[in-house]
Amino acid sequence: MLFNSYIFIFVFLPLTLGSYYGLHKLGKPVFAKVALILMSFWFYGYFNPSYLWIMCSSIVVNYLLSQLLQRRWGGTISKGQLALLKKALLGIGLIFNLGLIFYFKYYDFFVDNLNKVFSTDFQLKNIVLPLGISFFTFQQVSYMVDSYRGETKEYNFTDYALFVTFFPQLIAGPIVLHNEVLPQFEDKNNWKINWDNMARGLYMFAAGLVKKAVIADTLSGSVSWGYSHLGSGLTSMDAILTMLAYTFQIYFDFSGYCDMATGLGYMFNIHIPMNFNSPYKALSVVDFWKRWHLTLTRFLRTYVYFPLGGSRRGTVRTYINIIIVFLVSGLWHGANWTFIFWGFLHGIGNALTRMFRKQWESMHVVLQWAFTFLFVNITWIFFRADSISQAFTFIKRILKFQNLNLHATFLQTFQLKEFYLIYSHIPVLNKIMASIRGSDALILLGGMLFLCLNFKNNQEMNFRPTTKMAAVTVLCLVWGIFTLSGVSEFLYFNF
Helix, strand or coil: CCCCCHHHHHHHHHHHHHHHHHHHHCCCHHHHHHHHHHHHHHHHHCCCHHHHHHHHHHHHHHHHHHHHHHCCCCCCCCHHHHHHHHHHHHHHHHHHHHHHHHHHHHHHHHHHHHHHHHCCCCCCCCCCCCCCHHHHHHHHHHHHHHHHCCCCCCCCHHHHHHHHHCHHHCCCCCCCCHHHHHHHHHCHHHCCCCHHHHHHHHHHHHHHHHHHHHHHHHHHHHHHHHHHCCCCCCCHHHHHHHHHHHHHHHHHHHHHHHHHHHHHHHHCCCCCCCCECCHHHCCCHHHHCCCECHHHHHHHHHHHHCCCCCCCCCHHHHHHHHHHHHHHHHHHHCCCHHHHHHHHHHHHHHHHHHHCHHHHHHCCHHHHHHHHHHHHHHHHHHHHCCCHHHHHHHHHHHHHCCCCCCCHHHHHCCCCHHHHHHHCCCHHHHHHHHHCCCHHHHHHHHHHHHHHHHCCCHHHCCCCCCHHHHHHHHHHHHHHHHCCCCCCCCHHHHC
């Protein structure tokens, strides 16, 4: 089920809030948790119920292994045997989880490349990727590794299942840790409606809905047009605008999702960790990854970078570790060489930024921002392209800089209907807009850049439930809901 759908907004969310708080009011906290788990199952299985068994099996296996890792064996076995047993259990768990992701996400990619390299003819399975498998698997891996390290509290199965399935973060993150959410579900102060949290949650959900339904989905049409016309007359200027359109599409798509997920958490009195912090304000590639997908960065740093040795094994090894981490990040995003190469580029960018830190920081802050923003724009081309060759063709089209014309049909894709309705009824504005070719694209892309650089992240706001904020919330909800003519997935649902 999608946050940006009528059934979620008008059916699922009211039923879930009502059942959760209603059961708490009746003094049934366990039943309230079970109800939330069952509703999360409905949320997950709405499009494809057959994949519920994958998530359920994953939860059961990981919970049992984590329980064994947490078990106090007393004097039944020696310390040496216990260490070996725990390593074996952790190994089994990692093989299970990585095997699950490999089969559903990477099997066809692996076999296809095997066939190309060795001229074999292994059959592809054309497996449909289960939604959110990378997210709920990584979340459980973190819990299991922490259990191995002795850093987890013992939770019953209901609590563990709720930790994994809590619907606001189930399909596209953030990748939360057990100690971030489970204590909040245990806090009795969170068992009744907090109207301040509810107001903040509704505002963030509404703001995220506008980012997704109004901005990101509008830009989606522009991006699709650009990439589909790459082989049939796409000009250099068309390509530049397409590149910028995708840069802002993925920004507002992911930012919108994060706002909606965080807002939903607030409605249940659960504070979900920040996952998005104005990444286009970044002054370096390193800074970018301190702002983009924060919980994925944290996971890779804690469970990949540090075990590789981090920065403790010399300068060269540190740079190698950084590149490995970003290769893993690229592969995590998708089974395509484009994602791997995108990760590799960001790994190189991170390593070079650290290598030449003094020279970089000596530049004017505007140049730092400009070079970072340009780097992010170019690397997004590989992230969006269907193949590496298509990405390079796209970049060549930009660099040729020969044909600076813009296709009229392409420019129409940037038109916000709401904005058009306003200026078309004001003769002076209508005349100005008509006299400037590409004015809709200029205003939309320029406006998005202004928003990215000059406004605080919604999670950083000092929110107060005032009449003004209530009006803004209602306006955003109405605007977002009336824009839901066609429901589209969030980009990160595919990862």
